[in-house]
Amino acid sequence: MKSYLNLPLLLITLWTLSSLGYGQNSGPMVVKGQVLDQLDQSPLSYASVGIFDANQTLRSGGITDDNGFFEIELSQGKFTLQIDYISYKTLKKNIEVQASLDLGILFMEQNQEALDEVVVRAENTEVQIRLDKKIYTIGKDLTTSGATVSDALNNVPSVTVDVDGSIALRGNENVRILINGKPSAIAGFGQTDALRQLPAEAIERVEVITAPSARYDAEGTAGILNIILRKEKTRGLNGSIQANLNEPFGYGSTLALNWRTDRFNLFSTIGYRHRESPGNASYNNRYFDPDFAAARYTERRNFDHLRKGFNTNFGLEYFLTESSSITGSIFLRTGDDKDKTENQAKEWTSGDTLLSHIQRLQN
Numbered sequence: 001m002k003s004y005l006n007l008p009l010l011l012i013t014l015w016t017l018s019s020l021g022y023g024q025n026s027g028p029m030v031v032k033g034q035v036l037d038q039l040d041q042s043p044l045s046y047a048s049v050g051i052f053d054a055n056q057t058l059r060s061g062g063i064t065d066d067n068g069f070f071e072i073e074l075s076q077g078k079f080t081l082q083i084d085y086i087s088y089k090t091l092k093k094n095i096e097v098q099a100s101l102d103l104g105i106l107f108m109e110q111n112q113e114a115l116d117e118v119v120v121r122a123e124n125t126e127v128q129i130r131l132d133k134k135i136y137t138i139g140k141d142l143t144t145s146g147a148t149v150s151d152a153l154n155n156v157p158s159v160t161v162d163v164d165g166s167i168a169l170r171g172n173e174n175v176r177i178l179i180n181g182k183p184s185a186i187a188g189f190g191q192t193d194a195l196r197q198l199p200a201e202a203i204e205r206v207e208v209i210t211a212p213s214a215r216y217d218a219e220g221t222a223g224i225l226n227i228i229l230r231k232e233k234t235r236g237l238n239g240s241i242q243a244n245l246n247e248p249f250g251y252g253s254t255l256a257l258n259w260r261t262d263r264f265n266l267f268s269t270i271g272y273r274h275r276e277s278p279g280n281a282s283y284n285n286r287y288f289d290p291d292f293a294a295a296r297y298t299e300r301r302n303f304d305h306l307r308k309g310f311n312t313n314f315g316l317e318y319f320l321t322e323s324s325s326i327t328g329s330i331f332l333r334t335g336d337d338k339d340k341t342e343n344q345a346k347e348w349t350s351g352d353t354l355l356s357h358i359q360r361l362q363n
Contacts, residue, residue: 028073031095033103035068035083037110043068044108047085051095054078087111133209133226156206159225169210169223178226180327202256202269202313204230229269229313229329235260249276265317265325270310277305295350302342309335338363 031051035044049070050061059079064070076097083091088108095101128135136156154161160168169175207226239257246252252273259266283299315329341362347355 028075029097030071030100031074031081031097031103032069032071032101034105035064035070035085035091036105036107038107039110041107044085044088047083047088047108050082050084052080052082056080083108133207135205135207137205152203153206153225156208158208158210159206167225169208169225172223176224178224179331180228180329181226202229202254202271204228229315230256235262246275248278250274263319265319267313267315267317269313271312272310273307275307277307279303294347294355296348296352297345298348299343299345301344304338304340306338306340307335308337309333311335 035047035049036042037044043064043066045064045066045068047064047068047070048061049063049072051059051072051074053059060072060074062070062072074097078094078096081091081093081095081103083106085108087110089111091106091108093103093106095103128137134157151161153159153167158170160171162168166173167175167177205228207224207228209224209226237257237259239255241253241255243253244251250273252271252275254269254271256269257267280303281301283297285297287295287297311331311333313329313331315327317325317327319325339362341360343358343360343362345356345358345360349355
């Protein structure tokens with residue numbers, strides 16, 4: 001009697017298990033695998049994995065994890081597995097999914113192409129920190145190519161050069177400029193304009209002295225900038241010529257010549273600069289005070305700065321010993337600087353009626 005009662009329960013259990021098994025087989029399958037580098041067998045993280053049907057339509061996809069593993073749900077059928085990874089050849093594999101499929105390890109080959117060698121040589125700006133000063137070796141810095149001394153100084157830490165060419169050290173414009181450790185005639189020409197004309201290629205290094213000793217006078221309370229000009233150390237006659245173009249309107253050229261013997265060194269730098277800097281500015285101010293007749297003030301300003309200059313630096317160095325020498329140099333500069341400013345100012349009432357119109361032209 002007891003066995004007879006358990007028979008229906010056994011039949012129901014078998015039917016339930018059969019139904020569950022049928023439902024699992026008809027659901028989505030899982031395709032998984034691991035993607036490795038073919039050479040060192042390292043995992044390829046975040047590789048793109050796509051599964052396409054016969055019509056090249058993307059049916060499913062994903063990316064590999066940190067260890068190169070992937071798992072993608074997919075229905076039954078025949079597909080093409082495609083794996084893409086940067087600098088690797090695309091991997092394609094035909095698969096047939098009848099049940100969950102483990103593809104195991106999939107190796108990808110690097111896509112290597114032989115390229116011609118490209119060598120870029122440049123000397124970076126080096127820094128030497130001493131007790132009394134900081135020395136910045138400009139060298140053949142690519143960022144200063146075709147620039148002026150003012151542009152090169154703007155790359156020196158703690159030194160700033162504004163749009164007008166004024167030089168400040170740690171925010172203070174009371175700076176003394178020395179050339180090769182001595183006061184230079186460029187101060188008589190106006191150091192701002194003179195440094196704009198001197199090419200940056202003529203600089204070997206810049207010494208920033210923020211706490212001048214007693215050997216310097218009281219001029220330059222903010223500090224001293226000592227600009228050391230480049231002198232060729234190769235014996236014989238050598239030189240270089242450079243030309244540059246600047247946006248929006250600027251061009252220039254620099255010729256450097258040097259002749260050295262065992263005892264003497266003659267050096268000269270000749271340069272020409274032409275730079276035009278146009279610009280404009282506009283202002284629109286509104287006033288809400290009823291005591292003012294004008295409710296709105298507008299101003300339009302157009303300006304054009306033109307800098308043309310020729311400069312030359314000629315020097316003679318006599319070598320006393322291997323480590324000491326006497327140097328004399330002459331700096332000459334001539335230029336034509338023009339500034340043109342046109343200013344139009346207007347005042348309006350609250351009803352936009354013109355009250356006044358002032359136009360100024362400054363050359």
